[in-house]
Amino acid sequence: ANFVFARHPAYAGVDLAAALRSRSIIVRHFKRPLRIDPFLRITVGTDAECTALLAALTAICG
Structure with missing residues (x-):
């Protein structure tokens, strides 16, 4: 597979997706079913894209 399915223990999936989107990084957030809501x-x-993602996650999550 060419994707990862991940969550952050301190950030809601919807919020993290929005923060990444504001930095022009598009990820997929699933609102339903609820059991995968925290995941991206x-x-x-x-x-270059992976480096940009890691830089954005570091800026957002610390």
Whole structure:
């Protein structure tokens, strides 16, 4: 598979997705079913895209 399904223990999936989107990083958040609401589906892209994702996550989550 070329994606990861992940969550952050301190951030809601919907909030993290919005914060990433504000930085032009698109991830998929699933509102339903509720048991996967905390998770994001993140596509593994190019090295540059992965670096941008990690930088954004560091800026958002600390």
